[in-house]
Amino acid sequence: MSKSPAQALLDKADKKATSSSGWFSSATSKFEEAGDLYQQAANAFKIEKAFKEAGDAFAREAECRENGKEQNEAANAWWNAAKAYKQGYPQLAVQALKQTVLHLTRAGRFRQAADREKEIGQIHILENNDLRQACESYERAGDWYAQEDAAATANACFKDAADLHADLEEYPQAIARYEQVANHSLGSNLTKYSVKEYYLRSGLCSLAMQNDTVSAKRNLAKYIDKDPSYASTREGKFVQALIEAVENGDTEAFTGIVFEFDQVVKLDNWKTGMLLKIKRALEDASNDVGIM
Template sequence: MAPKSNAQSLLEKADKKANSSTGWFSSSSTKYEEAGDLYQQAANAYKLDKLFKEAGDCFAREAECRENCKEDNEAANAWWNAAKAYKRGYPQQAIEALSQTISRLTKLGRFRQAADREKEIGQIYLQEGIDLRKACESYERAGDWYAQEDATATANQCYKDAADLHADLEEYPQAIARYQEVANASLGSALTKYSVKEYWLRAGLCALAMNDPVQARRSIQGYQAQDMAFGSTRECKFLIALIESFEAGDIEGFTGAVVEFDQVTKLDNWKTNILLKIKRDVQSDEPGFT
């Protein structure tokens, strides 16, 4: 029989302590505090052995002990440690542990940290391809919490990521509203104003993806009213060229405008995907551009 590992020995000690009865000279709180310390030690030992599921389970048991001691801060931290262990190959358990962390953090009024953890949930949903809609909801919730904590730049990044996902889900009105919201928030700062043209371009592409060039043109007029410099940007000229090609059913003009823009500003995956969709709407029997 193979000898027990250090982690297994510590886990057994932790279980024994957690399940023990309290004596005359000890309290339930002390019992759970000591058990929590042992579970934490066991979790770290499992991490050393690269057994991350077991490490996460031990951190979760530690969190339960901290809760029994009414140690809310320590419980939140233990749940977060559990999530970090589970992220090494166990995404669903990581999401559940992060949700437990967020529950404790919001109870404590620590919304900035709760936003960080909610953003992590969104990243897991997105990276693992588990659920784009839930990823979108997490980014929006994180954005709301960042905004109320005056972390405006981080909030806007979350809202932009949520807008991208709304578009991926073909929820274009919601995407447009988010892009315009982020653009409006960015106009007032010299540090963020440069990014406004990107948000307006994405909103315009969403309007075309809805087969609504009229809205796209009206939007450009509104954007120029907010910032007269927008009309001279490559993003605005690109959008106008796409609208004109879309209205004329000119697939060659559409493709040419895309290629010309891409030669100077490389298209990212999001733009490539939505442009392919728009192109199919212009002329469905034409091959896609690359």
């Protein structure tokens, strides 16, 4: 049985990588040539839709580039490996992306490193359902974007991290991130409109902390002080009404307020989930009072 073109190229690359350098060639040129052959093999495997083998060949290319001190080429090879591994091998994709990030940060290319770190976060959510790792990746990416003056992209990452902190029931961390993004957004007329959304999410986190109306009221007052227009927004009035319903232990009023808001501004899955948590805690508190 004859070998596929990809396998033939891979064998040739392996032979070159393990050969001894001759009189007229250096170790550097040997690794460069082997790297080129591994890249050709990887692309041939992609044509055959053999993505695991393609990823492995790109990873071998990356190692050759590293041995040949071609750091930029090594970063690209690891990224190509990750793209191949994304076709069904998420754990390997994450490992390859981490190698890419390592090379990019060493080279001071933090904007590109942030792009790859954000990819890692997306894989953790979509493929691994690992909210903790995803949250850390988004925060790291956000920090690097901020360093590179990519403020809008940094804020998007911090907002995603805040949502994940809330999903993990780490409400103080979530609130701190929402406030960070809101404070930054207040400084520009282009982004000021989004502040009410961050304040709303923060308010829901406050109420989710064992229905902590004291923190929720304090934060609401702080937000109105920073942005007086928030008090008259639909979101500001919604949070105020929720606080009052929770304070009064009124589950029926709470349900009605949520229903009315949803008729005008469709609630997304995240807000719906948070409101259900608050409502369940409210119901449990009412039942405890009933038992006493």
